[in-house]
Amino acid sequence: MKAVIRLGQYVEILERLSPDKEYISSQELAELSGVTSSTVRQDFFYFPCLKGKTKKGYKVEELKENIIKILGLEKPKKIIIIGAGKIGTALSQYKDFKKLNIQFLAFFDIKESLIGKKRNNIPVYHLNSLESFIKKNPDVEIATIAVPESSAQQVVDKVIKAGIKAIWNxxxxxxxxxxxxxxxxEFVGTSLYNLIYLMKISREK
Amino acid sequence: MKAVIRLGQYVEILERLSPDKEYISSQELAELSGVTSSTVRQDFFYFPCLKGKTKKGYKVEELKENIIKILGLEKPKKIIIIGAGKIGTALSQYKDFKKLNIQFLAFFDIKESLIGKKRNNIPVYHLNSLESFIKKNPDVEIATIAVPESSAQQVVDKVIKAGIKAIWNxxxxxxxxxxxxxxxxEFVGTSLYNLIYLMKISREK
DNA sequence: TAGATTGTTAATCGATTAACAATC
DNA sequence: TAGATTGTTAATCGATTAACAATC
Structure with missing residues (x-):
């Protein structure tokens, strides 16, 4: 559902508001997130716990907490990253994730020069130790696939064999x-191709 | 339009087919891209140049070329990246971009230790030299913003002042x-939040 | 011919926007 | 009170799916 996607964006926006902002109107939130106020209210209407106050708007802290619960982010989420390259490391640095209880526990790779080291203070292990790691850490729920396409399917097979049920690819x-x-x-190219298409269209007009 | 987004994915899939595959059916392309054959045919119907052959399907090379033209990717696209960190470098490595004529000309950063060096064989310049660079390279059409949020708006202002009309943020x-x-x-968190929500929903069922 | 696959129209579904009464 | 803003319904819009005649 599209509303859920936006809820995630709303949380990130709410995180960034100055701490003395008590209430936010659907209009304000709409502007900050690039949608209409109607969409914001409709999104909230879908989830009964997201209620506002007439004339005031939505209580920022309450709204944030409730969205976090809806999204399932209230408990820590433990994630591993397969592939300790540029993409993997970039992800592990993303600040909003820390705020939202998303924890990256380990990298897995096959490049000997990386193994045993740390990246962004997260240990890098050999891919062979994946299964034993999951056995020791059964609360790991998500595996991020950040390897070249040639090895992606193989790596996915290993991750599934180890018992992981959710993949961020x-x-x-x-x-x-x-x-x-x-x-x-997560197809990185997609939005760039769309941008290039829009440039072409706007030139033709 | 959603169809355009998918056209980009179709090209990437077509790029990966074995070179001796002459024709592809809407059914096959659908499976490889995770949509229905009806959607594929509807997408193609939207653009008169995307025609197939009854009983055979679509000629791979022709299809690819025509989609590339629709997307505006037939001529090289020159792009700069502001921020020579992990995300920026990861992007510049992406192989499909090279195949699709997308060229990253330069990084811009303010970190003295990076300036003058190369990343992924692309030079890193100081942000101050942005305007003069654009003057010398007026065919640069897109700027990628890969800096921390605290400096994002400032950097965008500079990029716009230099004359750039398209931003990949x-x-x-x-x-x-x-x-x-x-x-x-490009909101990286979005798809992860959605995944976590889907996990929650599937557990509740 | 029989069977496969396109091209196209129509039906369905879902998402967004508009509108406005209710509320404070 | 007057004005602002929610909560909710209805209208609109767009995207997806279904269906099938036409074609090779």
């Missing part, structure tokens, strides 16, 4: 997974 | 730009 291919495994794709 | 805030400037956002 940065490799640019559609991966094959059993029915009970959730996958979210 | 990786900073997690809504930026303010004049009406004639196009912006595409």
């Amino acid at each position: 940065f490799s640019p291919i559609i991966i094959k997974v059993p029915e009970d495994v959730l996958v979210e794709y | 990786f900073s997690p805030i809504i930026i303010k730009v004049p009406e004639d400037v196009l912006v595409e956002y």
Whole structure:
């Protein structure tokens, strides 16, 4: 559902408000997130706990907490990253994740020169130790795939064999997974191609 | 339009097909891209040049070339990256971009230790030299914003002052730009939050 | 011919926007 | 009170899916 996607963006925006802002109107939140106030109210209407006050708006702290609960972010989420390259490391640095209880526990790679070291203060282990790591840390729920496309499917197979049921995939291919495994794709090129298309269209007008 | 987003994905898939595959059916392309064959045909119907052959499907090379033209990728696109950190460097490495004529000409940063060096064989210049660089390279059309949120708006202002009309924004805030400037956002957290929400929902079922 | 696949129209579904009564 | 803003319904818009005749 599209509303859920926006809820995530709303949280990030709410995180950034000055701490003395007590209430925010649907109009204000709409402007900050690039949608209409109607959309904001409709999004909130969908979830009964997201209630505002007439003439005032929505209580920032309360709103944030409730959205966090809806999204399932109230408990820490433990994540591993397969591939300790540029993308993987960049992700582990993202500040909003820390604020939202999202924890990156470990990198896995096969490049000997990286193994045993730390990246962004997170240890890098050999891919071979993945299964034993998951056994020791059964609360790891998500694996991020940040490896080249040539090894993506193999790595996914290993991750699934180790018992992971949710995959965040940065490799640019559609991966094959059993029915009970959730996958979210992050295609980096997509928005750039769209931008280039929009440039072409606006030139033609 | 959603169809355009998918066209970009189709190209990436077509790029990966074995070179001896002459025709591809809407059914096959659909499976590889995770949509229905009906959607594929509807997407193509929207653009008169995307025609197939009854009983055979679409000629791979022809299809690819025509989509590339629709997307405006037939001529090289020159791009600069502001911020030579992990995200910026990761982007510049992405292989599909090279295949699709997308060229990263330079990084700009303010960190003295980086300036004058190369990252991924692309030179890093000081942000102060941005305007003169654009003057010398007026064919640069897009600026990628890969700096921390605290400096994102400032950097955007500089980029616009230098004459850039299209921005690919990786900073997690809504930026303010004049009406004639196009912006595409890449919110990394979004798909992860959605994945976590889907995990919550599937547990509740 | 029989079967496969496109091209296209129509039906369905979902998301966004508009509108406004209710409320404080 | 007058004005602002929510909560909610209805209208609109766009995207997806279904269906199938036409074609090779």
